[in-house]
Amino acid sequence: MDVQAAEAIAEGLKLLGAGLAMTGAIGAGAGVGIVVGGAVQGMARNPDAAGLVQSNMILGVALAEAVAIYALVVSLILIFVA
Amino acid sequence: MKKRYWIGICVLGLLLLSFIPGLAPNRPIIQLPGEVLWNWGSKKDFAGGLFGKGFLNTQLAMLVTFVLIFLIAFLAKRSMPKNGEAPQGFWYGFFEMLYEMMYGYVEDAAGKKWAPTFFPYFMTFVLWVVIANWMGLIPGVDSIGKWETYGEYEGHKAEDVVINELRAENGYSYMEAFDKDHHVTFEAVEADVQEQDLGGLRRGIFLVHPRAADINADKIPDPHGRHHTYIGSHPDSADWTLVPYLRPAASDINFTLAVALISVIMTQFYGMKAQGMKYWGKFFTFPAEEISKNPLAILNPVVGLLEFVSEVFKIVSFAFRLLGNIFAGMVLLMVIGSLLPAGNLLFYFLEFGVGALQGVVFALLTLTFMKGATEHHH
Numbered sequence: 001m002d003v004q005a006a007e008a009i010a011e012g013l014k015l016l017g018a019g020l021a022m023t024g025a026i027g028a029g030a031g032v033g034i035v036v037g038g039a040v041q042g043m044a045r046n047p048d049a050a051g052l053v054q055s056n057m058i059l060g061v062a063l064a065e066a067v068a069i070y071a072l073v074v075s076l077i078l079i080f081v082a
Numbered sequence: 083m084k085k086r087y088w089i090g091i092c093v094l095g096l097l098l099l100s101f102i103p104g105l106a107p108n109r110p111i112i113q114l115p116g117e118v119l120w121n122w123g124s125k126k127d128f129a130g131g132l133f134g135k136g137f138l139n140t141q142l143a144m145l146v147t148f149v150l151i152f153l154i155a156f157l158a159k160r161s162m163p164k165n166g167e168a169p170q171g172f173w174y175g176f177f178e179m180l181y182e183m184m185y186g187y188v189e190d191a192a193g194k195k196w197a198p199t200f201f202p203y204f205m206t207f208v209l210w211v212v213i214a215n216w217m218g219l220i221p222g223v224d225s226i227g228k229w230e231t232y233g234e235y236e237g238h239k240a241e242d243v244v245i246n247e248l249r250a251e252n253g254y255s256y257m258e259a260f261d262k263d264h265h266v267t268f269e270a271v272e273a274d275v276q277e278q279d280l281g282g283l284r285r286g287i288f289l290v291h292p293r294a295a296d297i298n299a300d301k302i303p304d305p306h307g308r309h310h311t312y313i314g315s316h317p318d319s320a321d322w323t324l325v326p327y328l329r330p331a332a333s334d335i336n337f338t339l340a341v342a343l344i345s346v347i348m349t350q351f352y353g354m355k356a357q358g359m360k361y362w363g364k365f366f367t368f369p370a371e372e373i374s375k376n377p378l379a380i381l382n383p384v385v386g387l388l389e390f391v392s393e394v395f396k397i398v399s400f401a402f403r404l405l406g407n408i409f410a411g412m413v414l415l416m417v418i419g420s421l422l423p424a425g426n427l428l429f430y431f432l433e434f435g436v437g438a439l440q441g442v443v444f445a446l447l448t449l450t451f452m453k454g455a456t457e458h459h460h
Contacts, residue, residue, distance in 0.1 A: 062443035069406035080114045
């Protein structure tokens with residue numbers, strides 16, 4: 001197998017790995033849904049506390065989404081750096 | 083016709099125009115580290131590679147962020163009323179509202195005693211990170227730059243031959259290859275040029291072999307030089323790409339790691355300031371007397387170690403959360419901009435929201451961790 005074919009296969013495998021790395025985003029979708037679901041229930045029970053619940057919900061969404069961002073960074077490193 | 087009909091027609095016209103392939107901007111070659119704008123000048127690594135290969139465009143963006151923040155501070159100072167006058171004007175009201183909101187939040191979260199200590203970090207992170215993120219959306223950032231060949235020449239090199247420059251002369255391509263003792267010039271052979279058309283950027287592969295004159299003049303050391311061939315990029319079909327002068331500062335791991343380190347290290351500092359050396363007792367415990375009361379207390383050292391690892395992970399978490407959001411946003415804008423420029427508008431709104439949110443979340447989390455570090459445990 002010559003060098004160029006090997007290089008092409010390696011490049012293809014890198015991209016495949018980058019695509020597989022994004023399966024970590026499944027957990028983030030579920031997590032964000034749970035956070036917002038709890039927040040909406042809290043707001044429905046107690047509309048006066050809506051402001052407080054909302055600001056904590058934003059924090060929770062950013063934290064839960066961060067795990068998907070870690071997976072995205074791994075994927076981007078595979079595409080652009082390695 | 084009414085003004086809003088004209089606006090609608092213009093937007094629709096731009097949308098249709100963006101479908102024409104020749105009018106969409108080219109997608110530049112995207113790389114994760116910042117792109118070098120000005121090389122430091124010497125061929126060897128400067129200070130052992132500590133400062134990289136040159137001045138990066140993300141560093142320039144960080145300096146511009148500092149200038150913007152100084153401008154804001156200057157405006158705030160200038161809008162302060164002199165003694166005895168009543169405060170008035172737009173900027174004073176704006177800064178007063180900002181300050182009251184942020185300080186009120188910090189005071190709610192951290193208590194009156196620690197609020198003055200934590201507030202500078204909170205406000206700094208909000209201002210710094212949010213402005214650094216929003217700067218990536220100003221027209222001209224990430225799109226105005228210089229046009230140059232894609233810097234690296236990746237070839238298969240012999241072990242002690244370092245390939246240094248590529249020049250095009252008289253239709254031939256010369257490569258200057260240095261090894262430890264000899265200065266050797268290699269000549270390019272057109273033979274195997276394969277060009278791939280990557281959206282207007284071409285990359286050709288060619289083979290080089292040593293020039294006959296050099297072989298005869300014994301300039302090429304055996305055993306590597308004489309019959310060796312190298313594979314590299316054709317200089318005529320060089321990859322031309324746009325290197326922007328400014329790039330969002332947070333798309334560089336150096337920036338996000340620096341801000342994360344500041345946040346976590348100052349948290350430990352304030353924890354030690356509040357509780358003295360007992361702060362480290364949170365992580366490293368020896369439950370000699372507690373085991374008699376509660377046998378499960380033997381797990382305390384393990385829990386403490388996990389907490390310590392979690393502190394270190396906070397640095398990684400902060401850095402990669404901010405980096406991932408901003409870098410992915412930048413890639414998204416570039417790619418969608420090259421495919422369907424009018425569709426970039428939606429992603430602009432997304433980037434606007436994400437930039438503000440990530441800055442605020444950074445500051446909020448720092449505040450939470452600092453508060454957690456300074457309060458007394460059971």
